Amino acid sequence: MSGEIREAQLVLGDGTVFEGEALGADPPDGVATGEVVFNTALTGYQEIITDPSYAGQIITFTCPHIGNYGVTPLDDESRRPFCRGVIVREMARRRSSWRANVDLDSFLRAEGVPAIGGIDTRRLTRHIRDAGSMPGAFGTADEATLRAAATAEPGTDGADLVRRVTVDAPYTVEFAGPDGRPPRYVVAYDFGIKTTIVRHLSGIATVEVVPADTPAADVLARRPDGVFLSNGPGDPAAVEGLPAIIDGLLGEVPVFGICLGHQLLATALGAATYKLPFGHHGGNHPVKRLATGTVEITSQNHNFAVDDGSLPGPVEVTHRNLNDGVVEGLRCLDLPAFGVQYHPEAGPGPHDAAYLFDLFDDLMADFGKGR
Amino acid sequence: MPRRDDLHTILLIGSGPIVIGQACEFDYSGTQACRVLRDEGYRVVLANSNPATIMTDPDFADATYIEPLDVEVLERIIEREKPDALLPTLGGQTALNLAMELAESGVLERHGVEMIGADATAIATAEDRELFKRAMAEIGLDAPPSATAHTVDDAVAVAERIGLPVVIRPAYILGGRGTGIASELDEFRRKAAIGLEASPISEILVEKSIAGWKEYELEVMRDHADNCVIVCSIENLDPMGVHTGDSITVAPAQTLSDVEYQAMRDAAFACIRRVGVETGGSNVQFAVNPVDGHMVVIEMNPRVSRSSALASKATGFPIAKIAARLAVGYTLDEIPNDITKKTPASFEPSIDYVVTKIPRWAFEKFPGTPDVLGTQMQSVGEVMAIGRTFPESLQKGLRSLEQGRLGLNCDPGEAQYDEIPLDELARRAGIGTPERIFQLEACLRRGMSVDEVYAATWVDPWFLDQMLAITEERAHLAEVGFEALGRAGWRRAKRLGFSDAQLAHLWGVAEADVRAARKAHGVVPTYKTVDTCAAEFEAATPYHYSTYEDTDEVVASDRQKVVILGSGPNRIGQGIEFDYCCVHASFALRDAGYETIMVNCNPETVSTDYDTSDRLYFEPLTHEDVMNVIEAENPVGVIVSLGGQTPLKLAEALPPGLVVGTPPASIDAAEDRERWSALCARLEIPQPAGGTAADIDVARAIVDRIGYPALVRPSYVLGGRAMVIVYDDEGLTAAMAEMSTFGSLGKEGGLSAERPVLVDRFLEDATEVDCDALRDADGGFMIGGIMEHVEEAGVHSGDSACVLPPHTLSVETISVLTDYTHRIADALGVIGLINVQYAVKSGQVFVIEANPRASRTVPFVAKATGVPLAKIASRLMLGATLAELRTEGLVRNPATGDHHSVKEAVLPFSRFPEADAVLGPEMRSTGEVMGIDLTVGLAFAKAQLAAGTRLPSSGTVFLSLADRDKDLGLRAARHFRNLGFRLAATRGTAAHLRANGIEVGVDVAKIGQPDGQDAVQLIESGEVDLVINSPRGRGPRGDGAHIRAAAGTHKVPLLTTAAAGLAAADGMADRARHRLQVRPLQEYLRGVGRDQLEPAEQPTLPDLA
């Protein structure tokens, strides 16, 4: 703590200023910008930082001590972090875990992710809670520069971030489920897909991960047992063309969507999406599974949601957030398609909703018989 | 699913007296449960023998039975109340074990009582270590290799198979009683025997030791729809091998990755489901190998536990409240989150601060007991601290302990570690002791690397590095210096939890100057809120902690505010009784329209429940932290006289005029020996002759004047700390030496002109009397209660049994006591409560001491008389008069009727086998129980039973008495003979009895002598049903000590004064002649006549004149 501290500041779009110290990578000209959001998870900072859904965003961790157990390649959720920055109260000076091979600060530096520490993250969180998530800029640059950068930062509304995070060429992950069980074949659209999701899918199928703009026809030509629509960053209303692609798949093959995948599925079905005041970002959101009345504690990360009122007739709501009633799951009554807004794969977070991958498996089974 | 309508009356069992391992956390959980169940419209019947609890206030349950927690008694209660259900999971291990007995003995079935929360099978699966292990194996969870044994020999076989070191863990125990780790075989034999004794079913688990692994706890909640949530994860700073209750613990867990944490979460759910706890809270303990992450299950508590209380305070999630609702049929999603109001309770709290719990021990009170921590819990209390970071919360916690330490070293106390060679210091830090945390810092400060310290202690490197950050900052602060430190520097120091007092020590300046300079730099605390959700939602609950951040969340109201200072960590001499008083003040003042603000740092208490006061500040009770709250709130008054010594010590440094009630000056006048004696002289109230001495010569001079025996003690202490009776010069010299800087008290300050030793004539065979009274600002006066002690003066008031109303004092004596008390209260200008202690020797009344504040006896008196002393006192302090409060109805007349109330102390000797179980002027009890009945004897017998001494109805009584006790002993012996008991006695006693025509069946030889059976052999032979042994006073461990030790290990009822022996004899006689009756407190307070007594079923015994 003593000695060499590089003072830095965080300035929000509305002009609010926070004092802290520079950590992680040095951003160009000492300025990092992005949309400032918070995450209330107590564990899993590495998974969160490497989750492509955070593209364009600066992640505030409400948990004060971050980096305690270091970083390990085992926990990466993608090939590299896509977030714009990290805000913490206290960055661990030393890691302690038999699993880790590097500490978080070094990892951020190596991956070019700027960070700021010493921030009153509770004050920041309450500010965002009341004023809504907003653009911000942080770094060692002077306040005026940061203020200008913060105002110039567009944020994620209307931004098509999927193009930036999706793979440029397909790749295949072999079936890794129990032997003796004939593997299915699933095509997974990569809108910013998390490793943990691919791991879950590969428990029931051989998974081919394809770029976001792969035409429906190409996918159907591969005769998959099912198609998976992944999570991803940004505003569902802003991504060009994807709803049309999904429309081409519906009815032809079982479809399962998570997070952005779920929003795009809804859009393809004719529903509308809207932006939440400050989104859902955490590992403790209670969701009710309406079919059974049971509650699952879920991992969530989304700023946008499906508008209840806009749902077409043959679509039913299967899950709801118990905190604010937001739609957390849908299913088509006339087509083999369903989606959830939250993250049943966890990574990080509770495992309560892992059953959804089995439901996808069952759906593919039934559809197969019907064929 | 909403509440169950098929239930009407619910029986709740409390946890009984405060003992080590089971403290007021169960008053907190029980009180919440009572509240909730009544809000839900159920009729609540409560059984708890502890009068100092809030839950036993007559208005918390529909029928409150302050009766012994014993199966026979409970069956009587069930017969009377016909409850539909029994809720056993909120009264600690005591309630759980009783529920099991009630189930196994068929009582529940016979009366059609359903056990809700957890059923008998679930409890057995969790509590029986073998069943539990098998269950865990079934669901694929690892546990350390082990096997159970029922004899020492099987145990040895097991130990040899799995290999030493092993840990011994008895089944159905509490706070690790009888557990221990053994590395050699003979050590193992010894500990295995102790373990078998400790287990009610004499079964022990012998298990591979994994000392040094990381230890964790998860608090789980489950509803009958099988929804499960984790309320809180807790990580122990002390690795495996030190009982969780004796470990410094931190929430949330700090060094688990999400992958590891989620695996642990899954395991906890699998565990609660397999064990079958249908609804409510449970706690599952895990250990993790730091080298490879291998996780094993240690145990599961199928009930609300001390950790649940901690978890509730740490997160704001009220586990007990919710558990009670779940037990009557609700599901988690049907219950709103208490704090956000908008969101449901079916979630997992996220917290944006760090909570540290630090235990407090009392080894200094049990000479001969090594202060080494192990698998058996020994702490008597704990503090909790909240900070935004671990360093901040650790330092706040350490200064909350009130043991003269200002934080993590950087104070005068640290000197002791600097004298020790570094390698030796590191070796010591490797052993769990109360000093370890300070030794760790000293090792780091003196140049050991984190890795070296880790290798020596197995304390996780992350924690060590956080401590190192404090140490480095300290060096930096020393280098920069007081004058040169800038705003950023001040902020960084405070953010690491440094107290102003630590900085003052570091820089050698006055604390006041540090405070002033800090404020001049604009570095002041900000108060944040505990809200269960890391600020994601708005919080409705005003539960705050201080930290040094940008913004403050407290919105000061303009109402009239009163700050109530709590009593801090429980310790022997200052426990739940004082929390009871603070809570009552808060209730009374809220009703009177004030905004009440509680400041306390004890997580076990009701006072730190955010429901108790309008606002709760979870803060250390130090001058700095209290002044910060006062400055943030600017109250009209501060109450310092209800929380024991803790707030009193803070009083004089508070802004003048702010302290309400008795002026601090008067409090000092009563504590300061010279001024107090002067006052007594002026009032012509006799005191035992005596004086004050700072050295042995003066002390001798005093004794020459007053003569032996004399009572020697330091001034300004609580609970008779270090008080001894000396019979000769030798004893006097030893006592003075003990109190000089070299003795154990040296740590606590040593001797000086300001802190002299008091030397008094010790009044032998005097009856001690406690008197609690109230006085208002206009001089209105009222006696609260007069209590006659059973044991003679010389046994600390806190350790002796007492009877209300007095049973032998003459009317004259009582009017003298009343008059003295009134005059003392007037002279001291008391506004509120005063407690005066007297010794009555052959008709003459001597005053021993006066405490112009709430005393330990207040709750007992309130329960016995129905007069809410603490509530009244708090109103008086804020200006109301007794007359006004009488018209208001708060002041009532004491309950009429023929009931007698007996308070009995509960002592922790079973936990400290090395200490001699004899009562003296130094208080050592951890808790108390109350027995109420229509004769003194019956009430005394109930109090004994409640305290765990089951007086026999037949068999052999063994007497061994000091000469001065022989006449009392004679009377007792006569009773025993009339009751048909055989008598055994040691030579002198036997001779005396025979000389008076009483038949003694067995002569007991002196220990170690060939002729005949000696006392210890006799007790071991199991032929003795009651031991009455009073110490000879002088001399070290004589036969007496061995007799008492033997009685202790073989669980033979033991009484250590003839007076208690006589009272017991009376009690046993009355028990023999009457049927056991139980009555709710509410009924006694309405007035019950003696005519309600029912004769015993069997023919009565000869009358005892």
Ligand SMILES: Nc1ncnc2c1ncn2[C@@H]1O[C@H](COP(=O)(O)OP(=O)(O)O)[C@@H](O)[C@H]1O
């Ligand atoms: N196998 C073991 N090796 C080393 N220490 C152990 C082992 N099992 C338990 N302990 C220690 O003993 C303490 C008490 O054990 P526990 O089963 O929790 O008993 P209790 O019922 O008293 O809580 C634990 O907190 C842990 O520190």
Ligand SMILES: Nc1ncnc2c1ncn2[C@@H]1O[C@H](COP(=O)(O)OP(=O)(O)O)[C@@H](O)[C@H]1O
């Ligand atoms: N002069 C005395 N003669 C006999 N017993 C005494 C005398 N003074 C004190 N005691 C005993 O010592 C106990 C503790 O003394 P007290 O002054 O009450 O200290 P504390 O402030 O710790 O309660 C008393 O309860 C009483 O039993």
Ligand SMILES: [Mg+2]
């Ligand atoms: Mg335990």
Ligand SMILES: [Mg+2]
């Ligand atoms: Mg006293």
